[in-house]
Amino acid sequence: xxxxxxxxxxxxxxxxxxxxxxxxxxPTWQSAAAVDDWSEESWDDDNWxxxxxxxxxxxxxxxxxxxxxxxDNIVSSTQSLTELRGRINVDYSHSVFQLTAxxxxxxxxxxxxxxxxxxxxxxxxxxxxxxxxxxGRQVLTWGTGDYVFLNDLFAKDWQxxxxxxxxxxxxxxxxxxxxTWYGQNLSIALVWTPDFTPDNFITGExxxxxxxxxxxxxxxxxxxxxxxxxxxxxxxxxxxxxxSVEYAIYGYRGYWPTPQGMKMADNTSLLxxxxxxxxxxxxxxxPLANGLFNVEYANYLSLEDSNGSNPLIANSQHRFLLGxxxxxxxxxxxxxxxxxxxxxxxxxxxxxxxxxxxxxxQNRQVVTLRFTYRxxxxxxxxSLFNFYSPTDEDGYLKASVDYRYSDRWSVALGSxxxxxxxxxxxxxxxxxxxxxxxxxTAQF
Amino acid sequence: xxxxIRLLAIVIISGLMSSLIYAADVNEIIKKxxxxxxxxxxxxxxxxxxxxxxxxxxxxMRLFTILRKDQADLGDQDMLVFFSRPTDVKGTVFRVxxxxxxxxxxxxxxxxxxxxKRISAGDKRTSFVGAHFYYEDVSGRNPAEDxxxxxxxxxxxxxxxxxxxxxxSVEYAYYHVTIDKQNYIPMQVxxxxxxxxxxxxxxxxxxxxxxxxxTVLHAKMTRLTDGSYTEMQFRGVKYNIGLPDSIFSExxxxxxxxxxxx
Numbered sequence: 001x002x003x004x005x006x007x008x009x010x011x012x013x014x015x016x017x018x019x020x021x022x023x024x025x026x027p028t029w030q031s032a033a034a035v036d037d038w039s040e041e042s043w044d045d046d047n048w049x050x051x052x053x054x055x056x057x058x059x060x061x062x063x064x065x066x067x068x069x070x071x072d073n074i075v076s077s078t079q080s081l082t083e084l085r086g087r088i089n090v091d092y093s094h095s096v097f098q099l100t101a102x103x104x105x106x107x108x109x110x111x112x113x114x115x116x117x118x119x120x121x122x123x124x125x126x127x128x129x130x131x132x133x134x135x136g137r138q139v140l141t142w143g144t145g146d147y148v149f150l151n152d153l154f155a156k157d158w159q160x161x162x163x164x165x166x167x168x169x170x171x172x173x174x175x176x177x178x179x180t181w182y183g184q185n186l187s188i189a190l191v192w193t194p195d196f197t198p199d200n201f202i203t204g205e206x207x208x209x210x211x212x213x214x215x216x217x218x219x220x221x222x223x224x225x226x227x228x229x230x231x232x233x234x235x236x237x238x239x240x241x242x243x244s245v246e247y248a249i250y251g252y253r254g255y256w257p258t259p260q261g262m263k264m265a266d267n268t269s270l271l272x273x274x275x276x277x278x279x280x281x282x283x284x285x286x287p288l289a290n291g292l293f294n295v296e297y298a299n300y301l302s303l304e305d306s307n308g309s310n311p312l313i314a315n316s317q318h319r320f321l322l323g324x325x326x327x328x329x330x331x332x333x334x335x336x337x338x339x340x341x342x343x344x345x346x347x348x349x350x351x352x353x354x355x356x357x358x359x360x361x362q363n364r365q366v367v368t369l370r371f372t373y374r375x376x377x378x379x380x381x382x383s384l385f386n387f388y389s390p391t392d393e394d395g396y397l398k399a400s401v402d403y404r405y406s407d408r409w410s411v412a413l414g415s416x417x418x419x420x421x422x423x424x425x426x427x428x429x430x431x432x433x434x435x436x437x438x439x440x441t442a443q444f
Numbered sequence: 445x446x447x448x449i450r451l452l453a454i455v456i457i458s459g460l461m462s463s464l465i466y467a468a469d470v471n472e473i474i475k476k477x478x479x480x481x482x483x484x485x486x487x488x489x490x491x492x493x494x495x496x497x498x499x500x501x502x503x504x505m506r507l508f509t510i511l512r513k514d515q516a517d518l519g520d521q522d523m524l525v526f527f528s529r530p531t532d533v534k535g536t537v538f539r540v541x542x543x544x545x546x547x548x549x550x551x552x553x554x555x556x557x558x559x560x561k562r563i564s565a566g567d568k569r570t571s572f573v574g575a576h577f578y579y580e581d582v583s584g585r586n587p588a589e590d591x592x593x594x595x596x597x598x599x600x601x602x603x604x605x606x607x608x609x610x611x612x613s614v615e616y617a618y619y620h621v622t623i624d625k626q627n628y629i630p631m632q633v634x635x636x637x638x639x640x641x642x643x644x645x646x647x648x649x650x651x652x653x654x655x656x657x658x659t660v661l662h663a664k665m666t667r668l669t670d671g672s673y674t675e676m677q678f679r680g681v682k683y684n685i686g687l688p689d690s691i692f693s694e695x696x697x698x699x700x701x702x703x704x705x706x
Contacts, residue, residue, distance in 0.1 A: 059531035089531075095702060124699065132699050141558045168556035182695045239694070244541075244549050246562070285562055287547055292564045327567045330615070377498065377672075378574040404574075407504050407530035443532045 060088040060444055067164050067437030070415075074208050075219040080416075080435035081163040082109035087119075097125040110163075110206055119173055134178045139171045140191060142237055142248070144283045144294035146370060147385060148339050150319045151250035151281040151298045153235060153257055154191075157200040162207050162430070164400075164414050164437030172200050174233075186240045193233040198274055199257040202430075210429035212358060213270075217423065217432065226259050227273035245286040250298070252279040260314035261304065275313045276303040291326030308345020311352025318342040331374040339366040358424055361391040379404040383414075387427060394420025394428035412439045470594045473602050473623060474587050479518060480628040482584035484657035485683030487513040489704065492678050493529075494575050499670040505529060506573055509705050513687045519544055522692035523583060526700055533573070537697045542583050550579075553697035560697055569614060576665040576674035581646070589613070600625055616643065627651075627658035642668050649675075655683045 067081030084107040092099040102119040122136030143152035147170075160169035174197035180189040202209050204219035211218040233254030240247050259272035281298030298319040305313035320342070325335035343349055346362035353359055366389045373382040381402040388395040400414030415436040420428020489511050496504040507529035513522045525538040535555035542548050547565030554561060568580040589609055596603035602625060607618045616635040623630050629651060635644040650662035659681050666673040691701045 057534075059534060061532065093702070098699075126699070132695065139556070139558045168554075171557055180695070180698075182690075182693070185693075187694065244546075287549065287565055290547070290565065292562055325564055327564055327570075330567050331570055333564070374570075377496070377576070378571050379498075404504075406502060407532075443530060 055093045057091040057093070058088065059091075060086065061441050062086050062444070063166075063439055063441040065165065065437065065439040067435050069432070070417075070434045070436060071432050073219075073432040074217055075204065075206060076221065077110045077206075079110055080206065080433070081165070081437050083107060097123055099123055130182050132178075132180045132182070135176075137173045137175050138178065139168075139173050140176065140178065140235075141171055142189075142250070144285045144296045144323065145321050145339075146323065146325075146335060146337060146368065147387075148321055148337060148366070148368065150296050150321055151237075151248075151252070151279065151283065153233075153252050153254065153277075153279065155197045155199050155257060158202055159200050159206050162202070162416055162433060162435075164416060164435065164439070166412075166439070166441075172197070185242075186238070189237045189239075191233075191235040193235075193254075196229050196231050196233055196255050196274065198229075198255070198259070201258045207430060207433040210424045212354065212424070215354065217429070225265075225271055227263060227265060227271045229255055229274045231255065245284055248283045250279070250281045250283070252277070254278075256302070256314060260302075262312040270312070275305065277301065278303055281319075288324070289326070291324055294321070294323040296321040308348035311348075315346070315349050316344040318344070325370075331378075333370075333372045335368075335370045337366075337368040339368070340364070341366075360426070363391065364426075365389060365391045389426065392420065392425035392427065393422070394418075394425045396427040396430070408443050410441050410443075412441075413437070470592045470602075470604055471587075473594070473604065473628070474592050475518065476628040477621075477623050477630055478584065478587055480658060481630060481660075482521070483514050483517050484659065485514075485655070487511075487685060487687040488681065488683045489685055489687075490678045490681045492676060494573075494577070494674050494676045496575050496674045497672060499672045504574060506533075506575065511687060511691070511701075511704060513689070513692060521583070522689075524692060524696055526705060527573075537700065538573075539692070539697060540583055541692070544586065544588075548583070551694075551697065558698070560694060575676070576644075576667055576672065577676065581665065595620070601631070624658075629658050629660065644668060650677075654681050657683055 063085045065081050065083050065085070066079070068079050086105040088103055088105075090099075090101040099122075101121050103121075104117045104119060105114075106117055107114050118137055120137050120139065122134055122138045124132065124134040126132050140154040141152060143150055145152075149156065155172035155174050157169055157172040174193050175195060176191050176193040178189060178191045180187055203221060203224040205221040205224075208217050208219040210216070231254070234252070235254075236251045238249050254277060255274040256277045257274070259274055261273050261275035262270040263273050265271035278301045279298050281296065283294065283296035285292065285294040287293075300317040300319065302314050302316045304310065305315060308315040318341075320340040321337060323335065323337040325333065328334045341364040343360065343362050343364070350356055350359045366387055368388070369384075369386050371382075371384045374380070375382070383398075383400045383402070385398040386395060387397075395418075397417040397419070398414065399417070400412060402410065402412045404410045413436075415434075417434050418427050418430040420431065422428055489509065491509050492507070494506040496506070506527065508525050508527045511524045511526075515521065521540075521542040523540045523542065525540075527533045527536040527538070537553040539551040539553070540548055541550075548568070550563040550565065552561045552563055553559070568583075569578045571577075572579050572582050590606040591609060593605050593607075594602060595605045602623045604621050604623065605618055606621060608614045608616075611617070617638040617640075619633055619635045621630045622632040629648065630646075631648045631651075633646040634642045637643050645666045645668055647664050647666075648660050648662070649664055650660070652659055652661050660678070661681070662675065662677045664673055664675045685704070687704060691704060
């Protein structure tokens, strides 16, 4: 395992030459050079790194990441993560608008692919007082859960989450228009995504999963065909704060973000697809007993199977979440969540399965615990996050340690451990995907 | 004999009276000092930078802009902190509603995830973004949490000892604060452990009068146990700029109010 790490680091160090030469050529890299003005010599000067004079700002990072499966896995690679990523962020600030462009050059050795990924490319402006518009590719998040999403149906990247990439990659971007109106202690947000953006879900390319059709662990990768969905998504939220309690109500009109349905293709075989989904819900978040308490509810209406009679389409659900977080002692934060997923028309769903034993319980429950400890003036962070389902008797443990050597260099080490009693349950089906990873990042 | 008793009585009574005067004085001094340190003007803006130096001499930097508005002098306050450096925290915004009668409300906006994270009020005596300054040092400690006594008076300074009412809520046993008699700015604060050893020290290195308000422009917080420290500098300080209440909201986290940050 060491040798690939050394190679990754060597490639990584070589790549550092690229940004430094670019720095010399492009005037917009001035802001990066301003970091050097922050050296101790200039500390007593009045030179603060005058990047404010330029409306352009260019920042970014280079990251080398390596991860390996800790068990035999049927996917083609033995590595869960081997990549070199160069991120560039370009911001242009004008008094009436803001342009944001963020992109990654990714050399991904797990799937042998080199690509450019546009992370964000958007314009933000306020056409009238009280109204903010953000149009273009953007990352969107709302809701109160910690790694648990109810009313947040914006695209997630589960492959990144499983592989140990930085948390920001858990959210996949979407091409959307977001309009937010702000009133007296009230905000109304409406998001339109003209082209439905699904999650980056598990396909077998990087991680294997249990197939209810084959009754076996599978890794179809490129053979995982999904019927494409053309349609748009609408998401909305109304939020207010009264006496330190944040309240929000949500609405969604679109599709299940993962292919929760099967339909006939070419009259010969069944193809997974994204059935229609509407949802509504509410949340509250408030300080309580020296900590923070949150509660959230969502009602998922699976429109194409509203009475649960279609065995090929996911049923409607009630989703419910309770959470509490507190600082137990200095620099040590603990949080817990209880999540309940109630499947409606459960008997119809059970009858649709090839074997009753494969059924998810009508009230699937998940308990999560998170412990975070910060040491060395917050430069070292230990983190432990565990999902455990008492109904599925399975779980998922994410452990990591993050060390910030300097403002430029940081290194993170962690693992994704899946466990459980049975081969098919939500987390246990990923047991083979259990992996450990390492990332080294240089900011510029 | 009678004379001696009478003299003794006078000494005791005058002693009692002077300590009573002191008690009244000391709270007045702390009030004025708190006002001068954290409530200058009705609102204000400042650009700040910090250099964080660990025991091995390794350095980190932070650059941010602060907007503050007082609901009332010595009362509740709203604060926004916009980070611009280092590059990995650029766009991160910290929002606090400081409350006198209940826990502060605190939020952190993480732009990479478009996430508004609420932070539990909990322990205010944890490092502010990795610096030697605590959250409480930046926003101000509620004077109601300490008992004060005047231990020394020089022609220029008051030296006041502060003892926490709840000893378990803090990491020190008591602290000494040296307050400038002219402007009531605490020029030095020393924190002691139960063995009377100074463990932490704040020193004001530069003070200037801005719009009639004495303003700290350079301060240093040192952890005396290992010599590590953080220096904080301010510039572009302006008071009474007329910040509207509406900018202290979730909107400013996602869309920083540029007009007020210049």
